[in-house]
Amino acid sequence: MDPLLSVRSLRVEATSSVGTIVAVDRFDLDIHPGDVIGLIGESGSGKTTAVRSLLGLTERNVRIAEGSICFQGEQVLGDGKNHLDRLRGRHVGMVFQNASSSLNPLLKIKTQMRQVLRVNRPDQRAAAHQRRIDEVISRMGFHDPKRVLRSYPHQLSGGMRQRAAIAIAIVSEPEIVIADESTSALDVTTQAEVMELVRELATDMGHSLIYVTHDLLLAAEVCTRMAVMYGGEIVEEGPTASVIAYPKHPYTLGLLRSVPMWAKKAPLVGIDGTPPRVIPGFIGCRFASRCAHAVGACSDADVEWTQHRDSGFRCIQPEGAPLHTGNG
Amino acid sequence: MILGNHRTADVSEDETRTIRRSGNRSLWLMGLPLLLLGLLVVAAPLLPLADPGLQDLRGRLIPPIFLEGGTWEHPLGTDQLGRDLLARVIYGGRLTFVIAIAAVLVGSVFGTLLGMIAGYRRGWIDTIISRVVDAQLALPFILLAIAIIVSRGRSLVVLVAVLAIISWAQYARVIRAETLSLRERPFILGLRAAGASPIRIILRHIFPNIGGTVLVLATLEVGTMILAESALSFLGLGVVPPDISWGGMLAGGREFIQDAWWVVTFPGIAITFVVMSINLLGDALRARYDPRKRTYL
Numbered sequence: 002m003d004p005l006l007s008v009r010s011l012r013v014e015a016t017s018s019v020g021t022i023v024a025v026d027r028f029d030l031d032i033h034p035g036d037v038i039g040l041i042g043e044s045g046s047g048k049t050t051a052v053r054s055l056l057g058l059t060e061r062n063v064r065i066a067e068g069s070i071c072f073q074g075e076q077v078l079g080d081g082k083n084h085l086d087r088l089r090g091r092h093v094g095m096v097f098q099n100a101s102s103s104l105n106p107l108l109k110i111k112t113q114m115r116q117v118l119r120v121n122r123p124d125q126r127a128a129a130h131q132r133r134i135d136e137v138i139s140r141m142g143f144h145d146p147k148r149v150l151r152s153y154p155h156q157l158s159g160g161m162r163q164r165a166a167i168a169i170a171i172v173s174e175p176e177i178v179i180a181d182e183s184t185s186a187l188d189v190t191t192q193a194e195v196m197e198l199v200r201e202l203a204t205d206m207g208h209s210l211i212y213v214t215h216d217l218l219l220a221a222e223v224c225t226r227m228a229v230m231y232g233g234e235i236v237e238e239g240p241t242a243s244v245i246a247y248p249k250h251p252y253t254l255g256l257l258r259s260v261p262m263w264a265k266k267a268p269l270v271g272i273d274g275t276p277p278r279v280i281p282g283f284i285g286c287r288f289a290s291r292c293a294h295a296v297g298a299c300s301d302a303d304v305e306w307t308q309h310r311d312s313g314f315r316c317i318q319p320e321g322a323p324l325h326t327g328n329g
Numbered sequence: 330m331i332l333g334n335h336r337t338a339d340v341s342e343d344e345t346r347t348i349r350r351s352g353n354r355s356l357w358l359m360g361l362p363l364l365l366l367g368l369l370v371v372a373a374p375l376l377p378l379a380d381p382g383l384q385d386l387r388g389r390l391i392p393p394i395f396l397e398g399g400t401w402e403h404p405l406g407t408d409q410l411g412r413d414l415l416a417r418v419i420y421g422g423r424l425t426f427v428i429a430i431a432a433v434l435v436g437s438v439f440g441t442l443l444g445m446i447a448g449y450r451r452g453w454i455d456t457i458i459s460r461v462v463d464a465q466l467a468l469p470f471i472l473l474a475i476a477i478i479v480s481r482g483r484s485l486v487v488l489v490a491v492l493a494i495i496s497w498a499q500y501a502r503v504i505r506a507e508t509l510s511l512r513e514r515p516f517i518l519g520l521r522a523a524g525a526s527p528i529r530i531i532l533r534h535i536f537p538n539i540g541g542t543v544l545v546l547a548t549l550e551v552g553t554m555i556l557a558e559s560a561l562s563f564l565g566l567g568v569v570p571p572d573i574s575w576g577g578m579l580a581g582g583r584e585f586i587q588d589a590w591w592v593v594t595f596p597g598i599a600i601t602f603v604v605m606s607i608n609l610l611g612d613a614l615r616a617r618y619d620p621r622k623r624t625y626l
Contacts, residue, residue: 058521061451090524097522103515107537116533117523169523 003074004031005176005209006055006093011068013047013054013233014281023279024050024063026233029306032177036209037200039220039241041256042230045276048213051230052179056093057085073176091121094175096167096199098182103166104154110165111150114138114172121173137172141165142198160191167199171208178203181213196223217260221245229253232279232287239312249314251292286316294318356617359610366603370422378416379403382571385411390589408578408592409585418595421573422603428485428574429554432492437547439493440500445531445539447501448508458501465498470557471564478566488567492554500546507539541618548614552607559600575600 011028014021025047032038042048053059055070069079072092077084097103105113111134118130125133138146141164154162163183171178180199184192196212200223203210214220220227221241228238229252237250245263248254255272257263274291277283285300286292292299296318304315369376385407392399393406393414405414447458474491481487511517512535520530555575561567562576563583570577575596582592 056522058518086524089522093522095519095522097515097519099515103519105516105520105534105538108534116525116529120524120526120529166519169519173523 004033004071005036005073006030006032007071008055009069009071009079011051011054011070012066013050013059013063013068014066015050015060015063017062021281023281023283024233025054026279027303027306028068028233028235030228030235030238032209032211034176034207034209035204035225037204037223037225038209038211039224039227040211040213040230041215041217041220041227043215043276046230047233048230049181050233052095052181052211052213055085055179056089056095057083058089058095090117090173090175092175093177093179094170094173096163096170096178096180096183104162104169106154109151109153110138110157110168114150114169117169117173133172133174137168140202141168142194160187160195163187163191163195164198167195167202171202174206175208177209177211179211179213182215183212184214184219192219193222199223217256218262229256232276234287234315236288236316237312237314239314243312249312249319250288250316251294251318252288253314355613356610359606359613363603363606363610366422366606367426370419370426373416373419373423376419378419379413381412381416381420381573383412387411390585390592392589393591393595396591405595406589406591408582409589414591414595417573417578418575418599421575421578421596422599424568424572424574425555425558425576425600425603428489428492428558428568429551431489432496432554432558433547433550435489435493436496436550437500437543440497441504441536441539441543443497444501444504445508445535448505449512449527449531449535451509455505459505462498462501462505465494466502470495471560474561474566475564478561483566483569485568485572488558488561491561492557495557496550496554499550500543503542503546504539507542508535511535511538541614545611545615545618548607549611552604552611555600555604555607 008028008030011025012023013025013028015024028047028051030038040048040052050059050063054063054065059065065078065083067079070077070085072088076082077088104110108116114134114137115130118125118133122130122133134150135146138150141149143149143161143164149157149161149165154165157165167180167183178199180196183199184195187195196219199212200210202208212220212224224241226239227241227244228235229244229250230236231252237244237248237253244253245257248257252272255270258270259272261269272291277287277290279287284303286295286304289295289299298317304317306313306315307319379402388403388407388411389409391403391407391411394401394404396406399406403413403415405418407413408417443458447455473495477491477494478487517530517534520534525534558567558574559576559579562574563580565580567576568574578596579593579600582589582596585592
């Protein structure tokens with residue numbers, strides 16, 4: 002099956018008064034219909050910059066230095082083309098971290114949904130828009146959907162607002178929904194509920210979901226595939242089960258070992274040090290300075306991607322041993 | 330805010346409602362005199378007033394009714410050409426208001442649009458607009474007015490244009506700053522992600538969110554415009570007789586101020602009263618729409 006969205010060797014640079022850093026580098030990602038991809042990484046790993054770049058929604062000081070993006074086989078970025086604005090809203094919807102401020106405080110939820118439809122589905126009539134709004138809102142698990150439609154954002158609770166924001170993002174039926182830390186501001190129970198809802202809505206309609214988070218546990222619950230980012234690169238990518246059970250990259254392993262639930266038999270281990278500042282011209286594995294298995298070759302040259310069937314990693318000393326050794 | 334972190338949603342809603350209600354009361358209190366004056370000025374032709382342009386050289390400089398020699402025929406007395414002052418103050422208000430409001434409309438529309446574009450687009454557009462604003466604010470207003478009026482001639486359109494040129498930069502600067510902070514809010518990013526065009530975002534989403542500020546600014550500017558118009562008319566750059574404005578009346582009566590103080594005093598009082606009322610109304614509106622008091626969700 003052809004991928005819905007295909008990103009190749011994306012490189013994003015951010016320039017500030019201090020200099021230029023490489024926020025995202027050698028970023029390859031294929032999204033197939035029905036995929037729920039978890040983009041995992043710590044703060045500053047470039048995950049948010051990467052997904053915002055997919056939509057051309059970066060800050061002024063951030064630019065896409067190279068890379069190509071194809072949507073449904075058609076090139077939208079690269080070879081001097083930049084048609085990312087055509088994807089926004091119509092084909093790719095986005096839910097942001099803080100729903101409270103991602104809604105216009107002056108407009109009713111109904112109005113905000115209708116506007117998204119007017120912009121992205123101008124060919125349909127108002128009655129069709131209304132039907133679509135009613136359908137989407139009734140599936141969001143609201144106690145009283147009609148009242149939510151009539152409400153202003155401040156009249157809703159945090160969880161309700163987040164669900165309203167999701168309703169707005171999916172109302173024009175985008176093929177891909179990007180949820181950027183969408184639940185981090187909610188409490189744990191609501192988080193799981195909302196994520197489950199998003200996954201259901203996306204996959205029921207055959208759409209795909211990119212879930213950007215630093216919460217491994219939550220990602221493991223809802224995602225079919227996982228991509229782990231470090232220092233602007235994807236260091237490991239594969240089906241959720243195999244990434245968790247057989248992590249190949251030492252960083253992935255380190256992440257898993259720092260989750261209490263999975264590390265309950267083994268001692269809880271953190272990763273020493275901090276992520277490097279990746280400046281242009283940086284050579285070698287980004288993780289080498291913090292990696293227990295690093296050898297000289299790790300820093301001598303850029304590490305190539307190793308693909309084995311449906312998973313891959315970027316390491317010359319991959320971990321062979323599974324996480325749950327012994328009785329785990 | 331007063332209750333610190335422990336206030337519940339109910340309390341905050343009650344609080345806002347109380348603020349709203351008292352805000353409404355002071356709005357009415359401040360707006361009522363202006364409203365009455367506005368009605369008076371609009372209904373002037375229907376009132377039993379003397380013809381404001383009718384000269385009576387034998388009845389020059391008649392004092393107002395409460396002084397010796399005053400008559401009920403001219404309750405506020407007459408000016409140097411024997412014209413009824415009461416009628417002239419009321420009719421003069423018509424043109425003064427029209428000019429001030431037209432100037433504010435033109436100035437606020439241009440200033441707000443440019444401010445929103447500069448704040449939203451940033452980059453070179455912002456640089457150009459901001460530098461023009463700086464230049465505009467650095468020019469002395471009287472000098473600019475003299476230059477334009479001398480080269481373009483005296484007319485109502487030119488006068489409104491001059492006043493609008495004087496005021497637009499103020500709007501542009503304030504609105505740009507508000508737009509700058511607004512555009513960083515996630516809902517604008519959300520709208521962009523949803524595919525909304527910049528024009529739609531500016532007009533449908535940014536403008537309503539800064540509308541309160543524009544309203545406050547525009548209200549305060551009406552007062553400034555009345556003063557500016559009076560100043561220009563006083564210098565002989567304003568309305569052309571036989572049209573009447575308050576500033577023009579001040580200019581005409583200046584020579585007689587020692588013998589007939591009432592000729593300049595009544596239009597002066599009118600200007601003071603209106604400008605003060607407008608400023609008080611503006612303050613009441615500001616209390617309601619102040620961005621610093623506005624709580625975002």
